[in-house]
Amino acid sequence: MSSRRGVAVSVQREEPLRRVRMSWEEFLELPEWPRAEWVDGEAVIMNSPPLFRHGRAVMQFGALLVPLFPEHHVVTEVYLRLPRNRVRLPDVMLTDTEPKDGCVSDPPLMVAEVLSLATRSEDTIRKPMEYAKGGIGQYWVVDPWLRAIDLWRNADGEWELLARVDDDHPTAEVELAGVTVPIDLRRLLGD
Secondary structure: OEEEOOEEEOOOOOOOOEEEEOOHHHHHOOOOOOEEEEEOOEEEEEOOOOOHHHHHHHHHHHHHHHHHOOOOEEEOOOOEEEOOOEEEOOOEEEEOOOOOOOOEOOOOOEEEEEOOOOOHHHHHHHHHHHHHHOOOOEEEEEEOOOOEEEEEEEEOOEEEEEEEEEOOOOEEEEEEOOEEEEEEHHHHHOO
16 A cells, blocks of 8 residues: 555556567457457457446546537547557547448547556556657546546647646646646546
């Protein structure tokens, strides 16, 4: 256990992701569970079970965005094609076009990842670089365990921090696709 501002935080060792070399055709034949992404000819298999905090955060972000963007598409866990032979499975995406084949290929306006113990390094180290190079407009990183949300904007392939929301600063507003989005930590992650 470690302490963050007087709050006990259980620190668990991250489960390694399993990587299995396979073709795109083989990847498409995989079952829906366990969830997997495709990176450089390898399936990146995420073995972590869905947890309440993760699921709640994903649903709350969807509930926040849907009424604000009636002309766009708010989706969860839909494949996103990226440059350099990569297919990721973001937790939440905001797109302005519906893909013809079910996989998003045009850069989304925003991608959000809700961190889990098994995917933390993938979501905070590898994916940000891929998402920036893929032209994604904003990247929101949600940490339900540390109770923090970092909201990033793509500035010419580099991430620029728009706002950080945490227990000390629980609210912020960011502009996304011309709409002011209110971010309230307690609403999105609970008290």
